[in-house]
Amino acid sequence: MQDLILHHYASSPFSEKIRLILAHKRLAWQSVVVPAVMPKPDVMALTGGYRRTPFLQVGADIYCDTTLIVDVLEARQPTPSLFPTDASGRPTEGAARLQADWADRQLFWTAIAYAFQPAGIAALFDGAPPAVVQAFTEDRGKMRSNAPRLPVAVAAAQLRSALGWLEQQLQAQDFLLGAAPTLADFSTYHPLWFVLRLKPIAGVFDDTPRVRRWLDRMAALGLDAEAPLHRSAAEAIEIAATSEPLPVQQPQVVGLRGMALGQRVTVTPTDYALDPVEGELLQADAQRFSVRRTDPRAGTVHVHFPRIGFEAKAVAA
Template structure:
């Protein structure tokens, strides 16, 4: 099977979610460290526009968004599972809440004026300005919590997580599931990336103990690749055959049509290509890049918008 290649950077919270899943499943993977702000020319050669972090590459197949990346890793290595039997729906719902509502409350706290000052302490002012401009462009049109409101919400959510962990080691029981990985990464940013803001965690020692259990899962077995090597790997490969899943048409757009797919919010840069699959869970676009060759770029349905390209 083609190698797993993760395009990420060390302080990316959503990348930490995937790195821990790789550790939980004890998978071998190749690490391609990408810039945390634009430009990202090698990544965009592979995705065609999508620039959020991380992206999972398997040969000439690109998986965007960590919800879909988790599904791809579950397919690659089903055990131990991320989706426990009889709790699949609950696990996915909690994960979706954690990746959105919890994440934005945590980041509103972590990147408050005091948090940003701590995060960029010792760096030239241009670094903070470039990061703020990059993330500001990605948040265009979004409503952001004010820092005080974010911190208050974050405290409430931490108490709710603590309640879920009462008398059990993980959020939904005896073993970690997708809900744990999704809830962990925003808190990891507070504790590890910007520890000046980690005091908010002290009121929930049960959450801290759970974080220790999660961190102990590790990151699996990694080796390093350059981004140019990853592009060459894609160029030398062909997209894998698509699973035989029914076409689910919710848009009146036929397979083979030229379309764009973009996130509903945060990082709405579109990817354009030919619609090769629209199943109940994902979209697949075929696109060609002069450096990377023919590619399939996969997106989850939830959180993404499909549009036809009008001639």
């Protein structure tokens, strides 16, 4: 079985989500640290244009977006499961996936807008040269197509409301959906982890003690995990170049009128970082898009995306 290689950087909230899941599942993994801002030539060699962090590499297969990475890790190591079970012991995914989607989309952007107030920025970039702060700010503006961020006062009010909901949810249980952590916990944790690290503005948690204790319980899940093996980007690209992508199981096209397997398509996020990845369509089932592409350095790779949050378009002949 090929190794799991996570391409990430330390302060990335979505990377923390996956790092903590890897620790919880006791999965061995390898670490490649990527730049926080563009340009990212080594990332582009593997993904073909997808620039978000993190992404997961397994040989010559590249998995984009944590929604899909979660499914890959759950399949690799089903226990402990990321989903609660019903009375008969069968996994029930709906509630966990719904709360995770809310957290990854709504709560995340609210937390980011709250974090990027002057005191939060000063804590995040403590000791960094002004040019680094400017480069990061400009890069994130381009990722969001310069869409306006929530005003800090609005973000603060919305974050406090969300924390109040979570405080109620934790009233009679240790984790959001019961006695054990699920995908709902890991997805809700990472944007709050980002804010909690910024000490000058972390007082927003003072009125929700159950949430604060839950954050401590979540952080403790990774305390005794083995450290990952560190690899360079060049090593990861060489692994892709010397590996064969996994065959696509039961290839099909669902819900893409006028498109067929083998056609040239682009796959693009629908919310931010709207950078298309072009390749040959291998799969478009209800859960994922998969394309084949070839890079001079990485060779032939299969790049995979979740169906939710991405769209495929045919490339004009």
